[in-house]
Amino acid sequence: MLTLNLLEPAASAIAFERFLFPDGQPHITIKTESLPDHRESCRIITRMANANDVLLALLVHQTLSTLGFERIELVISYLTGARMDRVMTNGEPFSLKVIAGIINMAGFHKVAVFDPHSNVSTALLNRSHAIDNTRFVSDAIQNDQARFPAGNWCLVSPDAGALKKVHDVAQVIGAGHVVECLKTRDVKTGKLSGFKVFDGDLAGKTCYIADDICDGGGTFIGIAGQLRKHNAGRVVLIVSHGIFSKGFSLAGIDAIYTTDSFRTFDSVHDSLTVLPVMTYLTR
Numbered sequence: 001m002l003t004l005n006l007l008e009p010a011a012s013a014i015a016f017e018r019f020l021f022p023d024g025q026p027h028i029t030i031k032t033e034s035l036p037d038h039r040e041s042c043r044i045i046t047r048m049a050n051a052n053d054v055l056l057a058l059l060v061h062q063t064l065s066t067l068g069f070e071r072i073e074l075v076i077s078y079l080t081g082a083r084m085d086r087v088m089t090n091g092e093p094f095s096l097k098v099i100a101g102i103i104n105m106a107g108f109h110k111v112a113v114f115d116p117h118s119n120v121s122t123a124l125l126n127r128s129h130a131i132d133n134t135r136f137v138s139d140a141i142q143n144d145q146a147r148f149p150a151g152n153w154c155l156v157s158p159d160a161g162a163l164k165k166v167h168d169v170a171q172v173i174g175a176g177h178v179v180e181c182l183k184t185r186d187v188k189t190g191k192l193s194g195f196k197v198f199d200g201d202l203a204g205k206t207c208y209i210a211d212d213i214c215d216g217g218g219t220f221i222g223i224a225g226q227l228r229k230h231n232a233g234r235v236v237l238i239v240s241h242g243i244f245s246k247g248f249s250l251a252g253i254d255a256i257y258t259t260d261s262f263r264t265f266d267s268v269h270d271s272l273t274v275l276p277v278m279t280y281l282t283r
């Protein structure tokens with residue numbers, strides 16, 4: 001399908017130029033000479049890491065629609081607001097509902113979201129589906145084992161939110177052992193506590209923690225500390241969306257695998273491997 005690729009402009013079949021006006025407003029000019037005469041369907045691929053990304057996708061939709069495209073699909077590598085999938089505390093917004101409402105107004109024919117935080121994203125976005133993290137997690141484990149051959153290994157679910165997804169991944173990739181963990185986040189302060197590992201002696205197994213997002217990394221530092229108490233071997237973090245707001249050095253984590261779904265990485269830290277998200281967005 002004809003694609004306008006905001007993630008990788010050089011690979012975009014529909015050519016464009018994008019820039020910011022001096023007041024910060026995003027803008028785009030589509031090179032109409034790159035468009036076919038027959039304009040039926042097309043797809044926009046983008047990250048929605050902030051409000052300007054959301055606005056730009058809507059501007060692109062409006063432009064393509066004006067240029068004659070009837071079926072316009074949207075592929076989102078990272079969806080801002082996906083973590084605010086409920087009203088956390090009285091007086092706070094249900095951000096995901098607001099953002100989904102804005103995207104819905106554009107009337108995309110189909111919307112795909114890479115590893116959304118929860119199924120509330122696809123429940124709120126019209127005609128949407130999730131692209132799961134199975135292929136990414138599988139690639140990360142293969143990549144890691146090629147570099148550090150591991151005898152025994154297990155998949156780790158760091159908290160209740162990740163549990164179902166980790167079991168789904170384990171089934172597809174044939175992971176025999178899933179370690180279930182818990183943490184508690186005080187939604188008023190963001191403070192983490194109560195890290196628990198519901199398993200016995202891990203006997204030096206390599207532990208692959210799989211989750212959607214690493215923000216500050218507190219979840220994974222806390223769980224890695226507990227895994228070590230259970231005699232874990234290498235502890236490896238596999239997260240679809242790497243924010244790394246407090247850097248890439250996470251105590252107790254030996255290696256990190258992520259994608260460029262949320263951000264690009266100018267220089268890559270020794271322990272960090274970035275797999276291109278584009279590989280997982282289209283089949």
Ligand SMILES: O=P(O)(O)OC[C@H]1O[C@H](OP(=O)(O)OP(=O)(O)O)[C@H](O)[C@@H]1O
Nearest residue numbers: 161185211213214215216217218219220
């Ligand atoms: O790197 P960190 O700063 O620790 O944040 C990352 C964690 O936060 C998110 O879950 P969240 O704590 O929002 O819990 P939830 O699954 O209950 O929504 C995410 O799924 C990770 O588990």
